[in-house]
Amino acid sequence: MANIVNNKLQCLMLFLLTFSYVLSDRFVDGRRIGTTKLVKPKGTIKTIEGKDGEIIDCVHLYQQPAFDHPLLKNHTIQMEPSSIPSDLKANSSPVKLIQGWHKCGQCPEATIPILRVPKNQHLPALRHLKRSRTQLKQSLDSDDGDNLSDHEYAVAYFGGGGNFLGSHATINVWKPTVEGSGEMSIGQIWLVNGPEQEINTLEAGWRSDNYQKTGCENLDCPGFVQTNKNFAIGSALDFSVYGSKQVDIGVAIYKSKDSWWLKVNDQEIGYWPISIYKYLKNGAARLDYGGEIYNAKAGGRHTKTQMGSGHFPSEGYGKAGYFRHIQYMDSTGSYKDVEPGKLGKDAAKPSCYDIQIQSDKSSGTNFYFGGPGYSADKCP
Template sequence: MTDHNVKSDTQGDGGDVIDCIDIYKQPALSHPLLRNHTIEMIPPPYPNENETNSSHQDDEQVLQSWLSQEECPEGTIPILRTQAFNSSTPKSSPPFNITDVQFTPASGHEYATVNLLGGQYYGAHASLNVWSPLSEFEENSISQIWIAGGHGQARSTVEAGWKINSADKQTRFFIFWTGHNYKDGCYNLECSGFVQVNRKFAIGLPIKPVSTYNGKQVEIFLSIYKHQSVGQWWLMVQDQALGYWPDKILPSLKGSADTVTWGGEIYNSEPGGRHTSTQMGSGHYPSEGYGKASYFRNIQYLANSGKFVDADELITYVTKPPCYNLIMQNKATGFGTHFYYGGSGYSARCPK
């Protein structure tokens, strides 16, 4: 077994300090339900393996340029020493009651999302372009996939995407989980829960480069999936498996999920009594289309059949269209089921 702290003071591209930690001494294994957990080093076969998105741009380099010079030794995983990624804004899931499809957002949270409700879902994936939108007053701008199950305090979720806040001003890859409706769980590896097996990716580091308006679009491929025969929700970024959430810590995801969501979320603290200027997505409205607006493409979910299938019967949900909106698109070659979303926040179009 390797030392607890094999290598430290590795500088990430955003100035973050990365430590290489013995894989068997990572935070996940201190969870009371995981103390006798045996780490699964190899993910189960990826569904539709021959049909996965082949256009992942620059793979690892899109996510973390520090990997071109550094990576952790065998038997260790990289962990950010400091969590500059944190903010005071509370995390919230899309506010769906799947029994009657009523939408009641948590106070201050606004959404532009598409959703599958009320089925049996074992995963979801999509490619999404990455931006660096304006964020103010320590508010968050988030673009992500949510997979959720259960109701009320029993609600469990696993989540992944990109996020930016005003305190940090860097677009960072993130993961999140909760077993009990946001009363537990955390971002990244800030608490016990997510089991990382990949020694190349430090979860929480900045994504660089990002997309440019009317220029090159940089995107990441995200996939969360579960084989019905195993109890883990695996996370894949580009073509790399990062690790998994054991369903022991997710009471309402021990079987399938009942809700899958793709899209954007911001927190509006209403500074000075007006709407926030925090932007969603690229900060531009979906009507501007490719190269200018944010998008999710090739949206699919993992069905009972064990195959990823197109998400055709999607419910769109937009809390405040003048501020942030969403437009579904017809299927297109290379883009499949897709949508554009986002907006500027406070403006003449969005005064309150």
């Protein structure tokens, strides 16, 4: 299908274990529903129907999908981190985590909200990506026919052998146009460790998509333990308007004792127990920030799927997508600004999607990223 799809913006929490040392391929793939309609999840105590068509099921804490993970069979939930970084900058604009469904009800204590796909939609058949961004680039350069080469990105990266205990960025939220079935556009942070063939990642940010074939995300894979009863992962967020209102969210992932915690703006959402990882037990070796799209090459040309705002970084504030206040947590547990000179950049196809790194006092180390995708002369 080559028609432009006007998709709802969603908050994305990706959970990718990019090698089967932790879980078998069959298990990592999550719940393969295909075209089967979603049913009410087990442990549902209350169901809330939002005015925008979203259905939220309030599921008992100990019956959430996390506990389908074989390593979490006897896990005791941590309701809050053992320690919370006090120097994490809160520079995101005031986007409330109270989402639209709250107008129709709230989840009780000891439950978490889980977004159910409406009856006229189907859960994508998800699969597990087994390659890092470096391997995707190699595949792209080799043109070996592997469809993973159709993933394109414009990212900044930091580290390479370091030991980072956390990552943070204030991410500009947009609703980019996505073309055709199976495509997506994301803006997120990555924490990475492990050799190329066994790589582990933690990823969080936003997504606009009609995607059907990328790895485990949101609560579709067991392993992420949600503790927040007010935030439904995957539920729609507000987004920026070109040349006008700008919306961003502060996204952080940090290590606290034996877990990696996800924080959005000023609220802890939940955590990944380190027991489910092989290479992220002690820290991350590299931190990535930026955008990624999937190019289905409909009609033999490059996709019209946009990245970021759909405009190039040169257009600047209010028009291009941005990442601000890019920070890392060092081995002492303190957050520090990434120095601009130490932040590398990588764009798979700069004529389609690009990135520009800069720094200033008000927004710290930052960059603009994105682009429109297809054009006959620059991005055929």
